[in-house]
Amino acid sequence: MSSSSRTWASAYWGCAVAHALGHLTKGRGLRVVSKSAMMPALAMRSYRQGGPRPLVGALLLSAVGDSLMEQQLLMPGMVAYGAAHTCYTILFLRGQARVSRRALAVYAAGGAGLVAWLWPDLGRLRGPVATYAAMLSATAVTASSYNRRAAIGGALFVASDALIAAHLAGHDFRSRSTLVGLTYTLGQYELASGVTAPDSCLSRLTPI
Numbered sequence: 291m292s293s294s295s296r297t298w299a300s301a302y303w304g305c306a307v308a309h310a311l312g313h314l315t316k317g318r319g320l321r322v323v324s325k326s327a328m329m330p331a332l333a334m335r336s337y338r339q340g341g342p343r344p345l346v347g348a349l350l351l352s353a354v355g356d357s358l359m360e361q362q363l364l365m366p367g368m369v370a371y372g373a374a375h376t377c378y379t380i381l382f383l384r385g386q387a388r389v390s391r392r393a394l395a396v397y398a399a400g401g402a403g404l405v406a407w408l409w410p411d412l413g414r415l416r417g418p419v420a421t422y423a424a425m426l427s428a429t430a431v432t433a434s435s436y437n438r439r440a441a442i443g444g445a446l447f448v449a450s451d452a453l454i455a456a457h458l459a460g461h462d463f464r465s466r467s468t469l470v471g472l473t474y475t476l477g478q479y480e481l482a483s484g485v486t487a488p489d490s491c492l493s494r495l496t497p498i
Contacts, residue, residue, distance in 0.1 A: 298335035305331055306475045313467055322360045328475070329353035332482055339486040344381035348374045349482065364415075364458075368422050375425040381485065382432035382440065393434035393441075397427040397448070404452055411459035419455055426451055433481060440484030446477030 305328040312321030333349035355370035383389075401423045412419055426448060433444030450473035453466055 292338060295335050295338045298331050298338060301331040302328055302335060302479065306471070310468070310471060313471070322357070325360050326353060326357040329356060329478065332478060336482045336486055341482070341486050342381060344377040344384075345482060345485045348377035348381065349478070351377060352478065365418065368418055372422055372425045375429045378429040378481065379425075379432050382429070382436045385485075386432070386435050388435065389431060390435045393431045397431050397434075400448075401427045404455065408455055408459040408461075411461075415458055419458065422451075423455070429481075433484070437484050437487060439480045439487055443477045443480030443482075443484055446473045446480060450474040450477055 305324045308324035309321055309328065312318070312324055329349045329352045333346050333353070336345050336349060351370050351374035355367045355374060358367035358370060405420050405423050408419070409416060430444035430448045433440040435441075450470050453470045453473070456462070457466060
């Protein structure tokens with residue numbers, strides 16, 4: 291990893307720590323600014339490592355989603371994240387020969403089961419949550435066949451958003467926000483690192 295990549299990686303984790311502190315101290319300004327800066331920092335790290343356009347696009351769209359969600363703009367945030375998942379899915383499909391049927395079955399069953407459990411309590415969010423769950427699952431399924439790091443990242447992303455969906459349906463617990471932040475931060479980092487890793491299919495894709 292080049293010195294520039296290490297600098298941007300450090301910036302990413304610095305923002306993640308600042309965001310966690312913002313939650314602990316109830317400092318809304320720190321929380322919003324740090325969350326909004328996280329994905330641009332990871333996008334710059336990926337760019338410096340020769341990451342392809344869909345990866346950088348997914349991370350920048352995630353940054354838009356992060357900023358909107360911190361402002362309690364749920365629906366626009368979901369649209370931005372959905373666009374990010376479209377970029378991820380395109381990226382992973384272009385970088386592999388096939389999709390794992392086992393992963394497809396596992397994520398389809400898990401996603402359907404989660405939506406079915408939350409359905410009675412989601413109200414007007416039923417359609418958007420179900421649609422988003424399908425797009426998120428597409429990222430996780432395609433990432434699972436890409437390489438190990440991408441597969442882990444996809445699974446962590448699913449875990450993070452499953453916790454958010456449970457919250458939207460009124461199911462909450464004390465450490466939920468901490469777990470959401472941890473799984474999301476690690477998940478995005480692993481997805482990006484999986485694409486730019488030496489064993490990835492990066493050579494088949496168009497770099498920036």
